[in-house]
Every structure is written in structure tokens, then in C-alpha cells.
Amino acid sequence: MTVEVGQKAPGFTLKNQDGAEVSLSDFAGKQAVLLVFYPFAFSGICTGELCSARDDLSAFQNDDVQILGISVDTTWSLKAWANQEGYTFPLLSDFWPHGATAASYGVFSSDLGFAFRGTFLVDKDGVVRFAEHNGPGDARNQQGWRDAIEELKASA
Template sequence: MIEPGTPAPDFSLRNQDGEEVSLESLRGGTVVLVFYPLDFSPVCTDQLNVYQEVLGELHARGVEMYGVSVDSAYSHKAFQEKLGVSIPLLADFHPKGAVARAFGVYDEERGVSARALVMIGPDGAVVWSYRSPSPLEIPGANLIFDALDERAAA
């Protein structure tokens, strides 16, 4: 998985509304990418719901959060509505999983992304990354805040 200090590979993916979102366009702010295996699998549901509860606090700290999975933009739209979350979801759909692969979090055996968090600084370099030891283990929101606090203290 991609290590802190490495420049994040650029990407351009469609969000749930079919709009292109590129890493280039997010420069200048802190970005957290939430890689997860699939839309509509019960564990992801809780993960994004819990992150949604702290989204306001993340925004207040100048952080934008994006979910990333191999699902299509249409699936993302339906998933977002079902969960009732506003976290934008990016479709790593074609070529399938290319962005997850570039970040070193693609699970070749399962054909989906692993559950991972990557924080990218305003200069486009990775400042923190975390890969869940198993798809069933959901990284708590505390990890994101700890990483932010550590950076603020540094």
C-alpha cells in the first residue's frame, strides 16, 4: 500500500452524479480517500454512515472525504440514497480497480478494493495511510482524527 511521503498518483473518476473528479482538482486541501470493497455490502453501510456523522467536523478542519469502490456511478448514486449519506462516491469502474491498484490497495483475488484509508495533503503527497487487516474490520473514524491531530502537532 502507498506509503506516507509518496506523491499520490493522479486520478480522474466519475462521482455518483457522473461528474469527473480528479486529484488535481482537489489540490490545496486535505483529502481522505475511503477505499471499500463494494456498495450495498452490509459492513460498508455502517462505515459510511458513521463517517457521515463526522463529516461536518472534517469539513471544519478543511478535509474533504471521498468513498472509492469498483462500482459504477449509477450504483453509487443508489447506494448513497439508500444510506442517506452525502459523502461523494467515486467509481473506480473502468479500467476496473485501476486507482485502487495505483494506491496499492487492490485485492486481486477478490477483484475489489481492500478496506483502506489514504490521507493526501494539500501538496498532493500522501501524509497517512491505513489498510484494514480484513474486509470485515472497519477502520474507526478515530484513526482519521488521530492522523489529523498528529499532523497538526508536527
């Protein structure tokens, strides 16, 4: 079951592309967090989506919000991809236990072994304020992310 707007976001601690641990609780009371689950590094749609976020990074990562990309790839794969594409935001590895964080958000396919395209905006209090779930071949419209972030800022 996918996490829905108004629910408490499941906590997690995952390693980023540099091997450092990142927890959702690191941002509690400080920043909202935009969680962007995607199937695999180096795949076409995933690269397009994250390059688009990279190219407009201030909309998704600033004093009010932090973007975190999450996939089942290893940290080494994520590091290579971040270096190749110039991603400066954290890419988190949900490799082991395989897909556990994606599963806790309801966007992991145990049959396929990867996360679907789930996006969640979690406010400073840990409550989900925006949620979307797209299939693996279904690219997301990032205007929805921008609108959700602006709405959250306006309600603060």
C-alpha cells in the same frame, strides 16, 4: 505495494455518483483529501463505516479536508446507495478500468475483484500523511482518521 506515508499520492480522475468527474488534483493547494477505499456499496461493514462518517461529517469534510469514498461499483449503484443512506460526500466509481485507482494505491485485489479497506490522508501538496490497509472483513477505527486530520491541521 501499498502507498506509504511520505510518498506522493497517485493522481486519478473518477466519476462520482452523479456522473461528474472528480480528480485528486482538484484539491491541490486547497484542501487535504481523505481517501476511503471500500469493497462494495450496500455491504454491511462498508455501510457502517460510511454512515459513521456521514454522522460526523464535519470531522472529515470541512474547509481543511474533503472525504472521498472509492469503490469498484458503478456510478448508478453508488447513486442508489448515496440516496438510500443520505451520503452527501462524493462516492467515486473505480469501475473501469476495473480497480485501476485502487491498484495504484496498493489496495486492489485482482483475485477478488474489489478494493480492500484502504484509507489515505493526502495533504494539500499531494503527499500521503496517513495510510492504513485493512482486509475486507476488518472494520476501520475512524478515530485514527480524526487523529491524522488533527495532526495535519496542527502541523500546517
